Amino acid sequence: MNGSSTGKALVLTCFGESHGKIIGAVIDGCPAGLPISTEDIQAEVDKRRPGLASVSTPRKEEDRVEILSGVFKGYTTGAPICMLIKNVDTKSEDYEIVEDKPRPGHADYTAYVKYGGFSDYKGGGRFSGRITAGYVMAGAVAKKLLALLNIEVLAHTVQISKVKVSRKVTYDEIRTNVYKNSVRCSEPETAALMEKTILKVAKEGDSLGGIVEAIALNVPAGLGEPVFDSLDSEIAKIMFNIPAVKGVEFGAGFRAASLKGSENNDQYTVKNGKVVTLTNNAGGVLGGISTGMPIIVNVALKPTSSISKRQKTVDLAEMKETEIELSGRHDPCVVPRAVTVVEACLAFVLADHALRSGKISRVIRK
Amino acid sequence: MNGSSTGKALVLTCFGESHGKIIGAVIDGCPAGLPISTEDIQAEVDKRRPGLASVSTPRKEEDRVEILSGVFKGYTTGAPICMLIKNVDTKSEDYEIVEDKPRPGHADYTAYVKYGGFSDYKGGGRFSGRITAGYVMAGAVAKKLLALLNIEVLAHTVQISKVKVSRKVTYDEIRTNVYKNSVRCSEPETAALMEKTILKVAKEGDSLGGIVEAIALNVPAGLGEPVFDSLDSEIAKIMFNIPAVKGVEFGAGFRAASLKGSENNDQYTVKNGKVVTLTNNAGGVLGGISTGMPIIVNVALKPTSSISKRQKTVDLAEMKETEIELSGRHDPCVVPRAVTVVEACLAFVLADHALRSGKISRVIRK
Amino acid sequence: MNGSSTGKALVLTCFGESHGKIIGAVIDGCPAGLPISTEDIQAEVDKRRPGLASVSTPRKEEDRVEILSGVFKGYTTGAPICMLIKNVDTKSEDYEIVEDKPRPGHADYTAYVKYGGFSDYKGGGRFSGRITAGYVMAGAVAKKLLALLNIEVLAHTVQISKVKVSRKVTYDEIRTNVYKNSVRCSEPETAALMEKTILKVAKEGDSLGGIVEAIALNVPAGLGEPVFDSLDSEIAKIMFNIPAVKGVEFGAGFRAASLKGSENNDQYTVKNGKVVTLTNNAGGVLGGISTGMPIIVNVALKPTSSISKRQKTVDLAEMKETEIELSGRHDPCVVPRAVTVVEACLAFVLADHALRSGKISRVIRK
């Protein structure tokens, strides 16, 4: 089978490997007439670029985006949009060890089994976090589509290890603060503590996980489908496509399991002639369809698998126990960079559903 | 668009409404030669049947399964298998109130907006938990396929409101105890407490949520795909198709966000000539592909939306605030019945991936 | 894999066997608010019903349509529409001979190989022309959708064996004459000759093929997609789903191979403020997209495979040559009944594309 494409009205196909020639994405189904430039895509890709901060991998990639098709005279044509990033700074020799000794927590072993040893293991190959650069390119196009409906997508780090944001921040705080610190946190003082925590653990050769919250504002009620294409299902699905994600919840999420119905139900009222709810424990989705309230999704990421501590593994060629010590260059915490990816993924699913519903037309009139 | 079908090699199409004529499921792609009988399907459907216990809805449905196609002389033919359950005990008059006054926490409002008032609102129509009977029929077929690979799927209630199982139970305890109590809990003493908790809240006209854990044993390493069709993505997706689900996590899940890499990484060793991990924080999935360890997924369900307490809502015809008090028959806690559904959904995704991978062949030889 | 579903915005899933319990169809993606009744579907199904005329099979099926889901208070709800026809008059004993001795020209042998002998061979099972009753039910819904855009779909027999319509008939002749004769021909005198030809060959225990022309009027320019979902590709695809179809062509079709570009190109002009072409050799499709001119498609059907003449075959159990003489009840010519099916299939693809394009909205306002 396969599985490198997702979406129905807006279809994203991703390809490329961490240490191969390129990371690529093709978006099919984008309406004609959307003004789009390389800069639009580049701006989003830059937000997740490695090597920016002391907490991130020292790998230096310029990540220059190139649009190869589907855009003509500055506007989308309705044809598939192919976008590429060339891989430049690859130190593949660091990874030769991986061929036979799977790194704990990585996909090395599962890839080895599934692909019979033919998988490109360098830098994690097809399983590297680097493939999410393709999601971000797609998210950049999706955001431009969502802007037509005035939908805004935000994301921020709400937890790194045991350090959590201290309170509910405002949307403006998210807009203002997130890209001002290296951990993508909306609360400056917490951001400082998160950075410190990461640096400390990084020095130990260890890593940390965390939680990203993503929010979509101004989503009209009625997006999504009941049953198998439900909005929350498809958002959850794409979030689990991000390497390291281990949990997804909407609104009150796991906490809802402990509430009573009378506490959890979001009661209705009318505000400015519009139906709204007094609370938003649903996270903006009921029955798989948007309620008109903000979509709120929490995404839990495990600590980076690549650590420099010595770990037990097996030699697959000889089927015996051994140990592994990784050098290579790794993020001690992928959460900050995942913020941009989570944001892009949420944007993509919403744009796909906006197109399915007919709320964005097939040709954008100037 | 649409969204009533799921799966790639094994495709499930669901249809029917809570108070319509039937609940139906068509499975396409089932290999030929699988021995299957109405009783096989009925046994699974009986496990989620309403009206069994004091904690569940008093609606009495016999839920007689009928196989209409795809089975010939006791074996599947390779053609699509259509299975139906007739709806019998429907008290639709209870629901007329819902037409204009959406119930908090339900899909009434989102369905109203999406379908312009044409949606069948009786008993929740297309959005009722009753549609999961279709998932269970599909799960019954999936389980027969998985049995060919010796894969076993288990599920049990691990939390109702704040009552949790006290310890890690064994697989045998799950096998033995779950269907012996009305709350589908594997720990008898905790089950008793859960029942008591539900009955107390039910008397108040209120409802409770909880958490279901599902486990798949003997899943061979190598099932799943990287990127968009990853095993965890597709399991998460189908879980969010179950009404009331608000969170899904694998292995350590949200807890992994607080762990260090050195704590969370599952180190490898060799056991009986097989690669295994010393821990299973991954929940059996790395890079979207099964590791060979048990698949472990937790599913959080919100408290039942239908409560008899008075709640604020709006009159959609007149766009003004009003209140609603529901009669009708409802589960004060859907978690126990969701156990069977979660189990079926996990089985379905695994069977689909086993077929995609070629581990189950297109014709089952006798 | 599978293959019992087709369409993207409008998805049709078909199931059931010739001599099983039912023939069924589920349509997913139909907009809410379309008024629809059992009678609407029945009227189309009646047009293809067997046993009507002396030229057709003597099998007597009432073919009573039942709508099981997706329609509420006379309107579609947006949920999947399940429609069933029960099989009543099945003489399965006629077919026991087929189990080991594949009938020449039938799918008995290919089904046997593919499904390892588990296929339901009675009456052709899943491969019978009877499954097209499902297409006709779907076509009935599609026609109601197309009527919203004023699109009309017509079909008629233009050739039976060597008897062809003598001239280009008008659309009104098709509308008026087709269902007045048993061969669905638009030219009464030719119809009489076709009937005579069929009866003569039927008496010899032999069978005949022919050609059906289908036409869609008022199709707006711009329906379809370039490349893989092109309108002509998808129309051709569904036509080859009809058993016995061996060729499909658009407009000038195979004849275009002998023309010069200057003869075949349809030159443009303006008529009543609309761009039209002076000829329609394209059959209404250029680059996979409708031109606004009538869609014209010819479908060639082979003679019915089931003949009562003695034929060579093999005994699959013993792998040796043998002969077969069929009794059973068969159409000596399936072309007349295929007219209704071809019409339904063309309607289905057009409705699917009209929905994809956004020309039909997701909710039909009264």
Add this chain to the structure above:
Amino acid sequence: MNGSSTGKALVLTCFGESHGKIIGAVIDGCPAGLPISTEDIQAEVDKRRPGLASVSTPRKEEDRVEILSGVFKGYTTGAPICMLIKNVDTKSEDYEIVEDKPRPGHADYTAYVKYGGFSDYKGGGRFSGRITAGYVMAGAVAKKLLALLNIEVLAHTVQISKVKVSRKVTYDEIRTNVYKNSVRCSEPETAALMEKTILKVAKEGDSLGGIVEAIALNVPAGLGEPVFDSLDSEIAKIMFNIPAVKGVEFGAGFRAASLKGSENNDQYTVKNGKVVTLTNNAGGVLGGISTGMPIIVNVALKPTSSISKRQKTVDLAEMKETEIELSGRHDPCVVPRAVTVVEACLAFVLADHALRSGKISRVIRK
């Protein structure tokens, strides 16, 4: 919607425009372990390259294939394979006239309507025959997969205008002769006549069409599906994706409409312990499934739309009649180059179905 992807187990996504930067193809689902090199792909692409012969367009494209992903150390990895060809020799200024004046027989007008004037019209953009270079790259991979099953795919020109091959040629004649002449005909003397005919018409500024026959040998019985994914349906669908195709038929095809059942039925016999048919009017497909006999498909192509003769068209900006005279560089007959494309398309569908059926495994063991 969209439509730039096709296939189920093997998924092809095509992108790029005639005068854009590239023509690209991504194949997802190719098993791991298939040895593949740029040369393998290049060899097939060279077969359809323009500018080779006096009968073809004078546009000079080197068409250098580059593999960007999915291949590692000479073998496929199981990850998607991205292949690109850069466009070099584009004379776009020739096409500015087309923006407002649609060329008769081309997709200019339908693209204009569908994409609201945003379509890339240069060189036909997304609608150019040049996009079939992507199909050929995919076909090259497909052929390597089919070789694992010993399946061979052949294609040859059997008719140009009114010049037809004089007799049924042998497979060896096709293998030997087709790429020895510029018209891809298997009969040398007919080839010469075809060339002469094309050159004569080219001088008049006119164009010609023709028919390509494609044959697949050693296809095992049992490939394909009943109903909507039938082998003939999917072959027909992909053939109509080739610009200029107006008709597709299998085996006796349209001629079958005039035959009796006793003439058209392919009777069975046993040969070398294998079930075969005495004739092959079915063209190797019954009930949508391969019979084990050669697959035979005829594809009719219309004469090239681009001719230099003066033609009527409309000025879309002013909505009034006008005329057009094309310069630009065009094939006076696309049939010869279509031979390679038809061959590639047939190979792709067969490889997809071989994968679906499990006849090719997910990992190719060395």
